[in-house]
Amino acid sequence: MGILIITYSVNIPYWDQWNLMPQLFIKISQNSLSWQDLIAQHNESRKLFPRLIFLGLGYLTNWDVRYEMLAIFLLACLVSVNIYRLNRLTLRLNLFPTLLLGFLANILIFSGIQYDNWFWGIQLVVFMPIVCITTAISAIYSRLNIRYKFLICMMLCIISTFSYSNGMIAWVIVLPVLILVSAKSRSDLLKQKWLFLSWIAVFTTNIIIYFYDYQKPELAPSIIPAFQNPEQTLQFLLAFLGSPLGSGAQISPLIYSTFIGGVEIGIFLCLCLYLIKHIQDNSLLERMIGWIMIGFYAIFRRNFL
Structure with missing residues (x-):
């Protein structure tokens, strides 16, 4: 690069x-x-x-x-x-x-x-x-x-x-x-x-x-429509997360990016649930928490642009 x-x-x-x-x-x-x-x-x-x-x-x-x-x-x-x-x-x-x-x-x-x-x-x-x-x-x-x-x-x-x-x-x-x-x-x-x-x-x-x-x-959008249209908001979030892997696909880039974003969110939630299930394992918690928080940044940073 x-x-x-x-x-x-x-x-x-x-x-x-x-x-x-x-x-x-x-x-x-x-x-x-x-x-x-x-x-x-x-x-x-x-x-x-x-x-x-x-x-x-x-x-x-x-x-x-x-x-x-x-x-x-x-x-x-x-x-x-x-x-x-x-x-x-x-x-x-x-x-x-x-x-x-x-x-x-x-x-x-x-x-x-x-x-x-x-x-x-x-x-x-x-x-x-x-x-x-x-x-x-x-x-x-x-x-x-x-x-x-x-x-x-x-x-x-x-x-x-x-x-x-x-x-x-x-x-x-x-x-x-x-x-x-x-x-x-x-x-x-x-x-x-x-x-x-x-x-x-x-x-x-x-x-x-x-x-x-x-x-x-002046050009900054209001956050209110995001709550008024939760389905579109969710699709936007998923498409945004999946776009690095979904863009350029032969099928609809929006659909593909949304699917990839959904898979990413699913994997992340599974990791969070796994950590919660083993919350008493201090060694596991210590080793995973850094990655979990980096994941949270990747997901929620879009809301602060």
């Missing part, structure tokens, strides 16, 4: 890129760039950290957007490394099955069906939350001190929140993994209560900052 990006990418900013960056470059040249400019709302998101990345790349490359595409590829590689590491830490399989699972995961991570993401620099924001979430969960399974784990996860959740609108889910996704993996008993939870209270305080502060002077975009 990296070779394809280098070969076929074009140095032409496209669509939202014109709305996001040129004004910042102008303000830098005028020495008038402010904090408000960096954290300003763009659509539903506050793209603070992507803006910093784009500014850095723009300064180094004279705003050659092809380097933004390569940055996207590097983020995808980081997700791949995190998934492989989680495989090694939680599944504890031999080398060949681990490599096979990593290969299958990479087919999805580097799928060509998401060509819009690979060849549109601003889509770096789409990769930021999943990079932060998988990196945080990978850190949780490490041998680091619990305080370092909390600090690392907090920083990654802050980056996720101020990268893309659905990135704020990271606070909810990461915390259960942090609790169940790092705290072995209720007494451990009580000993670390200040860490959890700090987590809640930082999360609340992030939400306040995020929604301060927040304006709903």
Whole structure:
């Protein structure tokens, strides 16, 4: 995929890129760039950290957007490394099955069906939350001190929140993994209560900052029709989940994607039920919770776009 990006990418900013960056470059040249400019709302998101990345790349490359595409590829590689590491830490399989699972995961991570993401620099924001979430969960399974784990996860959740609108889910996704993996008993939870209270305080502060002077975009759809038409909402969710495997099929892509999405949801629910059935198995719970929460992010992130 990296070779394809280098070969076929074009140095032409496209669509939202014109709305996001040129004004910042102008303000830098005028020495008038402010904090408000960096954290300003763009659509539903506050793209603070992507803006910093784009500014850095723009300064180094004279705003050659092809380097933004390569940055996207590097983020995808980081997700791949995190998934492989989680495989090694939680599944504890031999080398060949681990490599096979990593290969299958990479087919999805580097799928060509998401060509819009690979060849549109601003889509770096789409990769930021999943990079932060998988990196945080990978850190949780490490041998680091619990305080370092909390600090690392907090920083990654802050980056996720101020990268893309659905990135704020990271606070909810990461915390259960942090609790169940790092705290072995209720007494451990009580000993670390200040860490959890700090987590809640930082999360609340992030939400306040995020929604301060927040304006709903004019083109943003209302959530009410989703409840008024539950069948269409469910079909949309299933089709969205199944589209990476269903698009391009000879039969109706919508029907096929919906079917694939239904299969994915079914498998995920079976895993959740299996975990609930064996909830007393602390070892199994500790090994599965990271994957379960990544699955929850994959399912529910669409509602926060």
